[in-house]
Amino acid sequence: MKPVLPPARPSTLAQRLASAGATVGVLYACTLVWPLAAQAQRRDDAELCATQTATMASERAAACSNLMNSSRLHGTALGVAYAMRGLAYLDRGDIPHAIGDLNRAIELAPDFAPAYQNRGNAWYARGSYGQALADYDKTISLDPQQASPYVNRATVRRDLGFFDGALADYKKAIELRPQHAAAYSGRGQLYLQRRDYANANTDFDSAVRLDPSTANYLLRAKARQAGGDLDGALRDAEAAVRLDPRDSAALRAQAAIWRGKGDFDKTIATLDRAIALNDNPSLFYRLRAQAYRDKGERKRAYADIGRALKLSWTVNGLKVRGDLRLADGDNDGALHDALAMLKIDDDNIDAIALRGMAYARQNKTAQALPDLDKAIAAFDSANDEAGNKTGNDETPKTLALLLTARGQVHRANRDKAGALADFERAIALNDARAAPYLARAALYEADGDNDKAVTDLNAAIASDPDNALAYYRRGRIFTARDERDRAIADYRSALNHDRDLTPARQALDKATAQIAAEMAAKAAAEAAAKAEAEAQAEQARQKAQQEAQRAAEREAQQKAQLAAQQEALQKAEKEASRQKALQQARQAAEQARLNIERQTAVAVVNIPATATTAKSGAKPDAKAEAKSDSAKPEVTASAKTASTKTAGAKTAIKPDAPIAAKAQPAADAEPKPAIAATVSSPPAAETAIASIATTPAIETPLRPTIAIPLPTAKPSPPPDPQPREATRTGGKRDSERHERSRREAQQRAARQEQARFEAMSPSEQRRAYFEYLERRQRTEGRRGATFSDIWR
Numbered sequence: 141m142k143p144v145l146p147p148a149r150p151s152t153l154a155q156r157l158a159s160a161g162a163t164v165g166v167l168y169a170c171t172l173v174w175p176l177a178a179q180a181q182r183r184d185d186a187e188l189c190a191t192q193t194a195t196m197a198s199e200r201a202a203a204c205s206n207l208m209n210s211s212r213l214h215g216t217a218l219g220v221a222y223a224m225r226g227l228a229y230l231d232r233g234d235i236p237h238a239i240g241d242l243n244r245a246i247e248l249a250p251d252f253a254p255a256y257q258n259r260g261n262a263w264y265a266r267g268s269y270g271q272a273l274a275d276y277d278k279t280i281s282l283d284p285q286q287a288s289p290y291v292n293r294a295t296v297r298r299d300l301g302f303f304d305g306a307l308a309d310y311k312k313a314i315e316l317r318p319q320h321a322a323a324y325s326g327r328g329q330l331y332l333q334r335r336d337y338a339n340a341n342t343d344f345d346s347a348v349r350l351d352p353s354t355a356n357y358l359l360r361a362k363a364r365q366a367g368g369d370l371d372g373a374l375r376d377a378e379a380a381v382r383l384d385p386r387d388s389a390a391l392r393a394q395a396a397i398w399r400g401k402g403d404f405d406k407t408i409a410t411l412d413r414a415i416a417l418n419d420n421p422s423l424f425y426r427l428r429a430q431a432y433r434d435k436g437e438r439k440r441a442y443a444d445i446g447r448a449l450k451l452s453w454t455v456n457g458l459k460v461r462g463d464l465r466l467a468d469g470d471n472d473g474a475l476h477d478a479l480a481m482l483k484i485d486d487d488n489i490d491a492i493a494l495r496g497m498a499y500a501r502q503n504k505t506a507q508a509l510p511d512l513d514k515a516i517a518a519f520d521s522a523n524d525e526a527g528n529k530t531g532n533d534e535t536p537k538t539l540a541l542l543l544t545a546r547g548q549v550h551r552a553n554r555d556k557a558g559a560l561a562d563f564e565r566a567i568a569l570n571d572a573r574a575a576p577y578l579a580r581a582a583l584y585e586a587d588g589d590n591d592k593a594v595t596d597l598n599a600a601i602a603s604d605p606d607n608a609l610a611y612y613r614r615g616r617i618f619t620a621r622d623e624r625d626r627a628i629a630d631y632r633s634a635l636n637h638d639r640d641l642t643p644a645r646q647a648l649d650k651a652t653a654q655i656a657a658e659m660a661a662k663a664a665a666e667a668a669a670k671a672e673a674e675a676q677a678e679q680a681r682q683k684a685q686q687e688a689q690r691a692a693e694r695e696a697q698q699k700a701q702l703a704a705q706q707e708a709l710q711k712a713e714k715e716a717s718r719q720k721a722l723q724q725a726r727q728a729a730e731q732a733r734l735n736i737e738r739q740t741a742v743a744v745v746n747i748p749a750t751a752t753t754a755k756s757g758a759k760p761d762a763k764a765e766a767k768s769d770s771a772k773p774e775v776t777a778s779a780k781t782a783s784t785k786t787a788g789a790k791t792a793i794k795p796d797a798p799i800a801a802k803a804q805p806a807a808d809a810e811p812k813p814a815i816a817a818t819v820s821s822p823p824a825a826e827t828a829i830a831s832i833a834t835t836p837a838i839e840t841p842l843r844p845t846i847a848i849p850l851p852t853a854k855p856s857p858p859p860d861p862q863p864r865e866a867t868r869t870g871g872k873r874d875s876e877r878h879e880r881s882r883r884e885a886q887q888r889a890a891r892q893e894q895a896r897f898e899a900m901s902p903s904e905q906r907r908a909y910f911e912y913l914e915r916r917q918r919t920e921g922r923r924g925a926t927f928s929d930i931w932r
Contacts, residue, residue, distance in 0.1 A: 142528050164573070197232035201225050219248025223255040223868050238262045253282040256290050269296050287317035291326050298330045306330055321351035324358060332359075337367035354380040358393050365397055373397050386417050388424075397426060404435040422452035426460055433464060436606075440600055455481045455488055462494045471501040489518040493542055500545040506553050512546040540566040544576045553582060559583060574600035574607045581613065608638035615647060624651050698902035705909065706894065 163903030188196075188203035201367060204225035207213060226241030242259035245252060276293035284288070294309030313320055328343030344360035361376035373399045375602035380390035391414040398407040411428040415421040429444035441464060449457045462477030475498040481491030496511025498577055519539040547562030562582060566576035581596035597614040615630030631648035634641050895907060 142241060163905075185535035189221065189228075194231040197228045198665070201232065204228060216249045219245045219252060222248060223252055223258065226262075227258050230258055230265075235262050235265050238788065251282060251287075253279050253286070256282065257292065260289075260292060264296060266294070267687050269300060272296050285316060287313040287320045287323060290316070291320065291322050294330075295326050297324070298333065301881055303330065303334065319348045319350055321356065325352065325356055328359060328363065332363050332366065335366070337363055340848065341367065352379075352383075353382045354387050354390055357383070361393055361397065365400060368396055369516070370401050375402075377609075388414055388418060391417070392424070392427065395431070399431055404431050407431045408435075410859070419453060422448045422454070423458065425451065426454075426457050429460055433460075433467075438468065453484075455484050455490065458484075459490045459494065462498075466494065466501065469501075471498050474498040475502075489515055490538075493519075497541065497545045499547050503552065505549045508549050509546070512549065512742065516542050516546060536569045537809060540569045540573060540576060544579050547576075547579055549581075556583065574604035574610055578607075578610060578613070585613070585617065588621065606633040606637045607638075608644065610638070612641060612644040612647070615644070619647065619651060624655055627651055654799070691916070695902065698905070700906050701896075702902070706897070716877055766801075 148474035149462055150283065153845070179184040184207045185203040189207055190201055191502040193200075196683065199739075204221055208221050208225070212775070212799065222241045223245035226238045226245060229238035229241060229690075239259060239262045242255050242262060244257040246259065247257065256275045257279040260279065263269075263272035263275060273293060273296055276289050276296070279286070279289040290309045290313035294313065295307040297306035307327070307330060314327075317323065324343045328340045328347060329767060331340035331343060340363040341360065342364055344356065347356040348360055355382040357376045361373040361380070362670055364370075364376065365373035374394070377390060377394040377397055380387060381394055384390060391410055395407050395410040395414070398410060411424050411431065414424040415428070416425060425444045425448035429441045429448065432438075432441035432444060442461070444463045444689065445457060446892055448454075458481045459475045462474045465473035465477065466472075474494060478495035478498060479493045481488050481494070483553055485491065492511050493515035496508050498510060499505075499508035502508075516539065518809055519542065543562040543566035547559040547566070548554075550558035550562060560580070563576050563580035563583065567580070577596040577600035581593040581600065584590070584593040584596065594614060594617055597610050597617070599925060600610040601614070604610070611630045611634035615627040615634065618624070618627035619632060627653050628648060631644050631651065634644040635648065638644075727925050846907075897908060898909060
């Protein structure tokens with residue numbers, strides 16, 4: 141739709157006439173010749189003819205016609221009247237009558253600049269851009285200080301692609317009239333076409349501020365939507381709808397923004413309002429069909445596009461239905477719609493593109509390739525560096541579809557390089573569709589590059605999560621990789637989105653059957669392995685039990701052997717101690733016997749000498765007496781010594797035994813001439829030894845006390861106990877205590893050693909025993925063989 145150019149609108153008829161060189165008095169002079177009632181009518185017609193309200197275009201044209209039919213206007217005044225009626229026709233959209241009146245106005249008033257400007261607008265509306273530019277140039281030459289002709293010329297230059305000239309005209313218009321809203325609005329559209337959204341929004345802000353009209357709000361909404369500010373665009377569209385709730389353009393813009401936000405329900409609701417407000421809602425049926433298509437409600441989409449085509453058989457309606465049929469695989473129907481479009485417009489690029497894609501789907505590569513080449517070239521020319529020169533959001537999407545279709549044709553013709561180039565270009569357009577990814581994935585899969593194929597299939601699924609074919613093809617690659625779990629998941633996803641996809645169902649059944657067979661085999665193998673493991677475990681358990689039983693038996697045997705060894709060792713030690721005590725007792729007894737014999741011999745030798753002296757009454761000499769006196773204490777001392785040694789021999793065996801016999805003189809008896817001596821015959825000593833050997837715990841006296849009669853002589857006092865005998869008796873007691881303490885310490889140490897020995901393991905016990913034997917050997921010399929030598 142072409143923009144509406146600002147017409148030349150002088151504020152009053154007087155200004156129009158003045159601009160043509162006429163005066164207000166001339167007009168009034170023409171009206172005063174009529175009667176008063178006619179004069180009033182003519183004044184009303186003059187005022188209505190000069191009115192600028194576009195909605196009263198028909199009334200204005202009639203009023204201007206009344207003035208011109210009165211035959212009272214001539215020359216310049218009549219030319220101005222023709223110019224005013226031409227402007228009314230232009231506002232009404234009657235371009236041919238507008239051009240005719242403006243031509244007549246220029247003939248009658250060749251210097252009337254608004255007539256040239258308005259005729260330029262009419263030429264622009266008719267599509268005659270060259271004639272429009274010529275009229276704008278003439279207008280500027282007649283009135284260079286007016287901003288409107290600069291704005292109009294800039295608009296034509298913008299549409300013709302003369303960006304620099306258009307920008308210069310907009311700047312000149314703003315310089316001449318800084319409050320000219322149309323200049324800001326036109327320059328904003330120029331920036332929008334160049335995709336300079338920041339400057340476009342700035343100019344549209346100024347336009348809305350100066351003229352908050354529906355058109356300016358919609359232009360700013362379009363700029364914001366193109367720049368990605370959908371919320372701001374929606375606010376502007378809603379503001380436009382509030383200004384004019386019945387404005388179809390505002391409702392259409394609002395629906396387009398909701399569709400861009402992906403809210404198809406609100407899109408459809410807005411289009412419902414537009415359909416209800418329009419007498420011919422063909423356009424809005426078509427837009428709602430597209431919304432239903434995007435929402436996935438194909439039946440409703442077909443119903444709406446059918447209604448639109450019944451109301452208006454248009455190229456755009458046929459294109460929407462053809463796209464639906466092509467997407468649904470109805471290639472014949474799509475081709476039929478494309479041919480119908482070409483009947484309406486034999487050079488329609490959308491129809492050529494649709495026909496080429498339909499031929500490609502039918503594998504008619506020879507017919508498809510020329511159409512696709514022509515369509516791609518046309519869309520490339522309409523696409524700028526960013527992918528969309530015209531600002532139409534459908535352009536890159538259509539171009540991506542065309543490139544994908546041509547890539548498929550190249551692939552069918554075995555042109556791998558051409559196919560890959562087209563697929564990559566389609567993906568580079570950021571179309572966000574799955575088709576180019578699927579096509580390139582098929583190319584990679586055919587070359588055996590499954591990694592790249594999976595990457596493209598992932599991108600296809602991300603672009604279109606409901607694409608069953610993408611899941612199926614990815615599952616097929618996973619099956620080839622032996623990743624059956626992932627393959628089964630993809631096959632199931634494919635069937636969830638398309639239950640009629642037979643290859644996916646067959647692949648799923650095959651994969652699940654293989655997995656079931658493998659699971660059964662695995663279960664059987666696991667059962668066999670489990671049984672074998674249980675058997676081995678049972679054997680190991682029995683073996684361990686046997687080993688434990690044997691270990692327990694060995695341990696018990698070792699403990700028994702150790703106990704026997706300890707018992708034998710204790711017996712051996714006791715036997716050794718007994719033998720040692722017996723030896724000591726024998727030695728003591730032998731020593732006692734020798735002492736007794738020696739004492740007895742001394743006593744026998746001294747007795748005759750003493751008796752002879754007594755009988756003869758002779759007085760012994762001093763030497764004999766001294767010898768006799770010295771012999772007595774010796775005999776007594778010797779006897780005591782022998783008795784002490786004999787007792788010592790007993791205590792060596794049992795320290796706590798009491799002394800059996802002891803010679804003790806009576807304290808109150810008179811001294812008798814006799815010597816008390818302890819005499820023991822050899823048989824008596826041997827009897828004592830035998831008694832010690834058999835019963836060491838029972839004390840038996842070793843010798844009897846024998847009183848030997850002596851010759852009568854002067855008794856001598858018993859000798860005092862010698863210091864040496866007293867010391868020996870005290871030493872004996874100390875020795876007994878020491879021996880008893882030593883034995884108790886040995887017994888405690890033996891018990892502790894026994895406890896520690898029993899706590900050891902059998903091997904430690906054997907090692908300790910050998911160490912004990914080595915210590916014994918070092919301290920006591922080599923012993924004879926004993927029963928414990930079995931450990932060696």
